Amino acid sequence: MKPAKPIALALIAAAVSLTACQSKAKRQEELAYVERPVEQLYNQAAARLDSRAYDDAILMFNEVERQHPYSEWARRSMVMTAYAQYKQHDYEEAISSARRYIGLHPGGSEAAYAYYLIAISQFEQIVDVGRDQGTTEAAKASLVDVVRRFPTSEYARDAQVKLDMVNDQLAGKEMTIGRWYLRSNQTLAAINRFRTVVEDFDTTSHTEEALYRLVEAYLTLGMRPQAVEAAAALGYNYPESDWYRMTYDLMTSEGLALEVEAPKRTLIQRLIPGGK
Known part of the structure; x- marks a missing residue:
């Protein structure tokens, strides 16, 4: 059997696409323009959603809005449409x-969930640390918005968990860039990145390494007092860390004594030359 030629393949693809469009149009025709009681229509849409027939569910939720635009069911349908779109x-x-729901019903009972859907839709699009983190920043802003607006809600609790993950991602990006600067002998630029991790993402898993890298960078520039400060902060906050043990060895090799004591200033102040 000879392989299909490109033209034949293109025709097959076009036919499949046309069939899909016709099928969707047919479903829309079957589902729409049939006047039904609002609760019945909404429940049918919800049943389609439960069975993962998301396209049908969206069409039927839209039909709730069309047939009963001023009902509470129409308001709910807006959010359920967003949920079905998220699920697919x-x-x-x-x-x-x-956002359409929020614009029309900012004080509606489903507003918290609408804000949450925006946040998790952005969260699901986060890419690895090697790529642009614009979506990560947008997800962070939306997650913070959920926590700020609805602090006692179940959505806020989940948003906080995801926010911790987002911060870890952003800190990882800063570390990736900082390490590259360090390898490229752009030491001051590296210091700025590592300080960002310590100052803005101090609760993430990257803080220990960031402090160690600061010690490395400060020693490279001959900034020994700052290296001691960073090393002491690492030892005080993470005394059992492998990064601290490496720091201790590094400082010893440089002939620098390292006394770990409770800081008289905050961790951040201890890393700022001349901080009070």
Whole structure:
């Protein structure tokens, strides 16, 4: 059997696409324009959602809005449409639908969930630390918004967990750039990145390494007092850390005594030359 030629393959693809469009149009025609009681229509849409027939669910939730635009069911349907779009990974549409709800019903009972849907839709699009973190920053802002607006809600609790993960991601990005600067002998630029981790992401898993890298960088520049400060902060906060043991060996090799004691200033102040 000979392999299909490119033209034949293109025709097959076009036919499949046309069939899919016709199928969707047919479903829309079957689901729409049939007047039904609002609760019945909403429950049918919810049943489609439960069975993971997301396209059908979206069409039916939209029909709730069309047939009963001023009902509480229409308001709920806006959020459920956003949820169905989120479930089928159509994140931008989910965000748009959730924002539409917030714009029309900012004080609605589903507002907390709408804000949460925006946040998790952005969270799901986060990429690895080697790429641009614009989406990560947007997710962080939205997660913070959920925690700030609805601090006692279940959404805030989950948002806080995800926020910790987002901060770890952003700190990881700073560390990746800082290490590159260090390898490239751009030591001052590296210090700025590591200080950002210590100052802005001090509760993440990257803080210990950031302090160690600061010790390395300060010693490279001959800034011995600052190296001692960073090393002491590392030893006080993470005395059992492998990074501290490496720091201790490094400082000893440089002939620098390292006394770990409770800081008289905050961790951040101890890292700022001349801090009070």
